[in-house]
Amino acid sequence: MTTSAPALASRGLGIRFGGHAAVDDVTTEFAAGTLTAIVGPNGAGKTTYFNLLSGQLRASAGTVRLNGEDITRLNAAQRTARGIGRAFQLTNLFPRLSVLENVRLAVQSRHRAGFNMLAMWRQRADLIAQAEACLEEVGLAARRDDLAAKLPHGDKRKLEVAILMALEPQIVMFDEPTAGMSVDEVPVILELIRRLKARGDKTILLVEHKMDVIHSLADRIVVLHNGRLVADGLPVEVMASAIVQEAYLGVRRTPAQRREAAHA
Numbered sequence: 402m403t404t405s406a407p408a409l410a411s412r413g414l415g416i417r418f419g420g421h422a423a424v425d426d427v428t429t430e431f432a433a434g435t436l437t438a439i440v441g442p443n444g445a446g447k448t449t450y451f452n453l454l455s456g457q458l459r460a461s462a463g464t465v466r467l468n469g470e471d472i473t474r475l476n477a478a479q480r481t482a483r484g485i486g487r488a489f490q491l492t493n494l495f496p497r498l499s500v501l502e503n504v505r506l507a508v509q510s511r512h513r514a515g516f517n518m519l520a521m522w523r524q525r526a527d528l529i530a531q532a533e534a535c536l537e538e539v540g541l542a543a544r545r546d547d548l549a550a551k552l553p554h555g556d557k558r559k560l561e562v563a564i565l566m567a568l569e570p571q572i573v574m575f576d577e578p579t580a581g582m583s584v585d586e587v588p589v590i591l592e593l594i595r596r597l598k599a600r601g602d603k604t605i606l607l608v609e610h611k612m613d614v615i616h617s618l619a620d621r622i623v624v625l626h627n628g629r630l631v632a633d634g635l636p637v638e639v640m641a642s643a644i645v646q647e648a649y650l651g652v653r654r655t656p657a658q659r660r661e662a663a664h665a
């Protein structure tokens with residue numbers, strides 16, 4: 402590990418499904434303490450790129466590095482243990498456990514190293530206190546004893562964020578965290594992500610379609626289109642670029658504008 406290495410980086414990263422390159426030769430870096438929004442039209446490869454970074458999919462080409470260390474050959478569980486945390490669109494909840502138990506298990510797994518049953522029992526109160534603090538942060542303290550399965554959709558997403566926070570990952574990946582949430586619930590999640598970012602010690606990657614969310618949170622935007630990285634930079638620059646206007650925002654250029662852009 403080198404101190405100057407980016408927190409996370411992909412180089413020439415790609416995967417093919419049959420003849421189709423879902424992610425194609427993506428090279429970029431994510432600096433520690435920054436929030437990067439990954440955007441692009443439906444089918445652009447955003448989720449597949451996330452899967453390659455977090456280890457749910459094995460790359461057909463290229464590398465992934467965490468703090469300079471090549472983790473390309475590690476599986477998802479090994480990458481989680483190294484500090485890559487990801488919200489999984491509700492698939493990582495235990496529906497038949499209470500809200501509190503869901504978070505306590507996450508806190509416990511973080512402390513797993515060197516734990517024996519007696520020590521675990523002694524520290525149970527401490528684990529519960531930490532789990533409660535996470536629930537407090539996401540506004541779910543009052544529902545701590547409810548079964549996870551019984552929560553409305555928005556609260557399940559909040560619980561998922563609480564679990565993620567309990568794991569204390571270095572890299573935090575959110576795939577459309579506000580999807581399916583009501584208008585009232587969206588600000589709660591955004592505030593959570595904002596607070597997480599304000600701590601300054603997390604590297605946050607966010608796949609998001611809502612432009613206002615991106616504008617209010619992102620330090621940087623990476624644009625994928627047909628699996629390829631087509632723009633990467635400050636939000637104001639990226640959103641103004643012709644390729645994003647056309648490919649992502651659907652703004653069509655006249656032939657004259659195209660010629661002008663080609664000669665720019």
Ligand SMILES: Nc1ncnc2c1ncn2[C@@H]1O[C@H](COP(=O)(O)OP(=O)(O)OP(=O)(O)O)[C@@H](O)[C@H]1O
Nearest residue numbers: 418422423424441442443444445446447448449450
């Ligand atoms: N397991 C798979 N097998 C075959 N093709 C796949 C697989 N996963 C993704 N794809 C294809 O790869 C491309 C990229 O899909 P991906 O879900 O990553 O896009 P996305 O940018 O996340 O889209 P959305 O915004 O709709 O979620 C699509 O053409 C998709 O059909």
